[in-house]
Amino acid sequence: MKAPTQITRRALLQQSAGACAGLVLYLRTSGAIGADATSAEVKYGADAFPGGVVDNPLVFVAVAEDGGVTVTVHRPEMGQGVRTSLAIVIADELEADWGRVRVVQAPGDQARFGNQDTDGSRSMRHFFEPMRRVGAAARAMLEAAAASRWQVAVSEVTARNHELIHTRSNRRIGYGAVAKRAARLRVPALADLRLKDPRDFRYIGKASTHLIDGVDITEGRALYSIDTILDDLLHAVIARPPTLGGKVLKYDASAALQVPGVVKVVALPSTPLPAMFNPLGGVAVVATNTWAGIKGREALQIDWAVDAAHGSYDSEVYKAALETAARRPAKVVRSDGDAAKAFATSGQHVTAEYYLPHLAHASMEPPAATAKVGANSCEVWAGVQSPQATREIVAQHLGINAANVKVNVTLLGGAFGRKSMPDFAAEAALLSKAMDGKPVKVTWTREDDLRHDYFHTVSLEHLEAMLDASGKPQAWLHRSAAAPIGATFAPNETIQSADEYGMSAVGMPFQIPNFRMEVAAAPAHCRIGWFRSVSNIPHAFATQSFVAELAAAAHRDPKEYLLELIGPPRVIDPAKLGDTSNYGESPKLYPVDTGRWRGVIELAAREAGWGRQLPAGHGLGIAATYSFVSYAAAVVEVAVDERGRLTVPRVDLAFDCGPQINQERIRSQLEGACVMGIGLATVGEISFSDGRVEQSNFHDFRVARMNEAPREIHIHLVPQRFDIPLGGVGEPGLPPIAPALCNAIFAATGKRIRRLPIREQLQRS
């Protein structure tokens, strides 16, 4: 830890006013809880990310003279509850009264705030301990200030619920009265910090707080990216190349310019592939209001040049190509025993292939961003998951220094991974520049969102197993063919990375002596991006469906069979299972714990009444996954009527993420994961023809509506414990839903679903 730095009153007041001057007093980029002391080269957890961890209280906490506490939250809010959850961590350690805490959102500045790239279910996992230290350090400074004012030993002063108490004299004073004095004190050294005993937590793990933005949201005052209003604001809508790598050949703007409100039509250059975070180019219509922009775009005449490699992308043709690839030997990423030999023996050979199409994120707020360009500078207002990446891509496209780009982070109206890619902010910057520095808001229509997303991959999972006479698998082969995210960043990348095949695929801790996984080449013909829980969706759909298929082949109960495959409780280094990724976490701190895996299975089964008598046409299915270093098990109950109409009366989801900071938000994230999982499994599909997305809006890209969602969702949290580090929450609820649903359909009907979405596959005439 570097030497602590003097806190100035100026800094405190700046913080108090919510100002964010470039006043980095000190920052520490190592020593987070995830740090593995023995590994000098390999970094894990937050330390592996740009900006690392900052735990300086002066960066995150300000106490005003009226006692009001302002907490700066540096991670963007997209519905996961981070503005509430990080704030309650600081407030708890600070002994602050929650009612006197307000939250301000940090702009993009990783040097100042630490890593802000909000994906991978990492915010609480990486910043729980640092924010505890922030709160504890601020509390210690207030205690020291009170001690100095009273001329007593600091050990005699205790902070409690926004007051400082000198127990011996029973004197009390509010936080505000000593805030100024505290500001002159030194930030305590890490070794001197006194963190609370978890038993004394008031907010952490207590479900005692409501959403910090609940009032603003319900009164329509919450501000999202699309809500940015500035003086002289112009509104832009862009026609983008309909196929990957496409370009504007020529265009005619004359009709567009006749539309009332249209101010200008601007050609935007296309950036050569790989796509990265670059804008797609096209033709922009700049107008005095959004509607004029939309009507103006409809009036554009554009001839598009089509990229030869991507212009004929066709999803049915591509599915066949994936099948071919997945049926041939491919790159081996795990080989225990000798699978080939085991498959050559006699036994029951089971084979199945599972297909999952592209998916669109379809956040209810489509991408939108506002930019105002100045001389060698730019200010951006945007709902983005990675404010720092936004600074960098804007700077790159304007040819200016990223330090001169200010990114004001608004609320995100949903994101699910889409807004990790800030291409839309660069569009706004380019257009503001084209409009001589006037502020320009770019709004993506729903059609734009669905046609030009960074899509979830498309994949074909080929599974084989050899069962012995007792029905136990002696060999397992999983060959995965999926267009990799890497293709978005590197030309000609066709093979999934360790991060991707590490998700619910290579690292199965199954009791199978001959275990082999291979990944097959699959070129990408659209922008592939991170989608909530990423490759866990197709991999878990395949592996957890296949376990149930094997159970059926062995005439065994699928839950018992799954438990038997996972085996007895034990702790395993994921690298020994071929998983070198493990969500970026240290294998020592975050081993695969089959006891916890079994625990969620048993809990979900018990709460769902596994094995209970069901009405005709009903069935229960189970699936369990380890993802984002958390454990989840789902039991889905389906009802399929005589016409084949599917409903989901009930989902039970058991979950173990270790410590639980904000139980209410954990439950809400898991409830949402159940709905999203049912939706993508039943109706979600993006398909391509002639290189173009075939869907355009919510009539043909379907997501679950209320009448299609599970009627009852029951979330069961494993009792929390603070002796293990946190797992992720935002994503790990999703992977078990689709396979549990399909396993339930099999139980109800005998029909095995191997291609998602299910759509009309159950219909009977």
Place this chain on the structure above:
Amino acid sequence: MQNLHPSESESDLLINGKPFRLQIPPAMPLLWALRDVAKLTGTKYGCGIGLCGACTVHVDGRAVRSCVTPVSTALGKQVTTIEGVGADAIGKQVQQAWRELDVPQCGYCQPGQIMAATALLRTTAHPSDAEIDDAMSGNICRCGTYQRIRAAIKRVAGVGST
């Protein structure tokens, strides 16, 4: 203010009880008149073709999709948006129930959900599950808050929650 284009005219709207004189083409959807011209951004864009409900407002007390409602059809009528629905006793109770149950996740669709729920509860004080499905299935929540939306509606209706 913006210059009047030949095809623009002055539209007098009554929004949340307040008169607005907007210089816009009469065909402009109410959504964009509210958001871009009246600068009331609580009403959200989600699909533009009446499929998702994010833009739901009340016109003379009835829930309408403002993205497919030309501003001309709202002239002389009472337009209520999320910013004003709290002035209504039921609207206020709905907002309160939404907060008590922490319904929102990202919150973006919730203004539309609240407007739809308020309209439902105004006509049907004690809706059944099927009536809730009918009234609310036009409002998409991608975060998947449907269970809590149902529970919050039932809380206001006083019919217990699932």
